Amino acid sequence: MRIGELARRTGVSERSLRYYETQGLLRAQRTPGGHRDYGEWAVDRVVRIQTLYAAGLNSEKIAQLLPCMKDEDGRPNEVATPKLVDELTAERARINRMITDLIRSRDVLDEVIDTASAVTSGPHA
Amino acid sequence: MRIGELARRTGVSERSLRYYETQGLLRAQRTPGGHRDYGEWAVDRVVRIQTLYAAGLNSEKIAQLLPCMKDEDGRPNEVATPKLVDELTAERARINRMITDLIRSRDVLDEVIDTASAVTSGPHA
DNA sequence: CTTGAATCTGACATTGATGTCAACTTCTAC
């Protein structure tokens, strides 16, 4: 498929897809005329990339991580080096802190929302 | 206390504390000479601000939200308007998506880390 | 062949909290 279809199917802009390529996250075959040509695997790949970006990993880490993830054949292409494992462990801790924080913030929002709802619907006691 | 101490106690840079003030998030008394003078309450306030920033809320939302949060006296100063409640509900949904995503990413990291550990410690079967 | 849609590259802009630096002022301890 070409970049437009991949963008549509993943919800990621063409701009970003091209950027991923420059970051070594997403390779593409080229047509004789130079247009990118992606296989079906690209959809999963882009979703993975997005998920990892959302978790606060940067391009470099993702580029190192992707080949260590299980592929559609159920096995990774590479195994993480000790150095990478260290970095990923640190990322994991950061993600845990982030989750804790998000839950705390969500609780705050819930409280404020609940309070407002209780007031606008009128005191019941 | 003055800005240096507040920065030290909260782990937030003086630069950021001044920025919070411009965003209407943190008020300060001033000494006759113009130096900021914070009460004890400021420590909690800054921690809250940080937590909300970490959850992806921007200054404007935080500024609206803070007065609706329970204070040290256990009751909010303001109640969220319906419009704000709508926005906060949207933020809540976003936060939930973010948490889901973070957990997924954490699982991925765990898998990669476990795989690498299993390999470097030698296959046991 | 032609035409319009899609894609290409490259450059520049944006965002928003924070870093950093400069020049000046205030505070505090002696």
Place this chain on the structure above:
DNA sequence: GTAGAAGTTGACATCAATGTCAGATTCAAG
């Protein structure tokens, strides 16, 4: 009162993914 630490404002830089635009090329369908 003086020195040095700490604070003040204002300006400019940064980061990293993404938006946007321009000009040129390719693709696909008639």
